[in-house]
Amino acid sequence: MTEQILWWIFASLAVGGAIGMVTRQNPIASLLFLVLSFFSVAAIYVLLGAHFIGAVQVIVYAGAIMVLFLFVVMLLNLGHDYRPDLRGGAWLLAAFVSAGVVGYFLTRAFTEEGAVVQRGGVELIERSAERLNAVGVIAEPLFRTYVVPFELTSILLLVAVIGAVLLAKRRV
Amino acid sequence: MPIDTLSLFLAAILFTIGVLGVVIRRNAIILFMCIELMLNAANLAFIALSRSVGIDGQVFVFFVMTVAAAEAAVGLAIVISIFRHSETVDIKNFNLLRW
Numbered sequence: 001m002t003e004q005i006l007w008w009i010f011a012s013l014a015v016g017g018a019i020g021m022v023t024r025q026n027p028i029a030s031l032l033f034l035v036l037s038f039f040s041v042a043a044i045y046v047l048l049g050a051h052f053i054g055a056v057q058v059i060v061y062a063g064a065i066m067v068l069f070l071f072v073v074m075l076l077n078l079g080h081d082y083r084p085d086l087r088g089g090a091w092l093l094a095a096f097v098s099a100g101v102v103g104y105f106l107t108r109a110f111t112e113e114g115a116v117v118q119r120g121g122v123e124l125i126e127r128s129a130e131r132l133n134a135v136g137v138i139a140e141p142l143f144r145t146y147v148v149p150f151e152l153t154s155i156l157l158l159v160a161v162i163g164a165v166l167l168a169k170r171r172v
Numbered sequence: 173m174p175i176d177t178l179s180l181f182l183a184a185i186l187f188t189i190g191v192l193g194v195v196i197r198r199n200a201i202i203l204f205m206c207i208e209l210m211l212n213a214a215n216l217a218f219i220a221l222s223r224s225v226g227i228d229g230q231v232f233v234f235f236v237m238t239v240a241a242a243e244a245a246v247g248l249a250i251v252i253s254i255f256r257h258s259e260t261v262d263i264k265n266f267n268l269l270r271w
Contacts, residue, residue: 007175011182018186018209022193027201034205037186041212048179050219053233057215060237065208065244072248073201076255085198085262095195099188106184110217111177121226128227141231153238160242167249170256 007047014040025084027073031066038062049125051134179220186213200254200261204247211240 017037024030038061045054087095109115129137142150186209193206215233222229255261 003175007178011178014182015185015189018189021202021205021209022189022197027199030202030205034209037209038212041186041216044179044182044216045219047175048219048223050222050230050233053215053219053230056234056237060241061208061212065241068244068248069201069205072251075252076261078199078201078261085202087196087198092196095192098195099192102191103184103188106187107181110180110184116180116221116224118224119226121222121224121229124226125222137227138230138234141227142234145228146231146235149235153235156242157238160245164245164249167246168252 003047007044010040010043010047013037014044026080027078028070031069031073035062035066038066049122052138176220176223180217183213183217183220186210186216198262198264200251200263201248203263204244204251207247208240208244211236211243 014037017033017035017040020033021030021037024033038057042054042057042062045051045057086092125137128140132140190206190210190213193209194203197203197206215236218229218233218236251261254266258265
């Protein structure tokens with residue numbers, strides 16, 4: 001019961017933060033609303049039993065990536081940019097139509113009978129959490145089943161670092 | 173209703189808000205923030221489904237977070253370079269490839 005109440009509180013904070021992010025004119029206000037949304041989603045991860053992912057969400061998403069965004073807003077001096085940048089007319093119609101279609105199909109896909117396969121994931125996770133611990137539960141498949149994708153991620157990060165430096169450099 | 177089903181609905185709502193933001197805003201940085209929100213909604217769906225399928229969903233969230241970090245770094249570098257080129261991040265000024 002407590003779980004449900006906490007879920008509703010954090011879910012409304014997450015949706016409120018997301019709506020605030022889309023509607024604010026000031027990029028900094030928008031960014032802080034997004035951080036609120038990310039923190040609430042981290043709390044929902046913890047409620048769903050993914051404690052380690054919740055911690056990583058706070059550190060990597062709400063911490064590192066959002067600081068990167070904040071630095072760019074500061075670097076480009078956009079903090080007092082209050083000119084309206086909302087699109088109007090046909091764009092607004094297109095936005096609501098596409099959002100409606102996306103929302104409808106996502107809800108359909110998630111709620112369709114038999115769409116979610118029940119394989120007792122909670123029990124599986126709890127059983128391996130007894131043998132390993134909260135971090136080991138994720139580390140074991142990461143370094144056994146998914147070791148090739150894991151190594152490919154390091155190449156992706158290397159390429160991203162080189163690309164970011166090359167693109168942001170003053171004279172190429 | 174159990175909270176994993178509710179979380180799938182929440183993921184759909186957050187993704188929809190992200191789509192809405194990408195279409196109606198013109199500030200390039202806010203477009204990137206909306207993309208981050210959509211990736212986050214996908215992560216939430218993975219975590220919610222990991223409760224019925226197994227731990228693999230939580231491993232995928234790791235990869236999604238890595239891709240999001242790489243995407244943010246490269247995307248913001250592009251934003252800095254287009255700002256240097258024309259002193260604005262409003263994407264209505266970047267219509268060279270538009271028909």
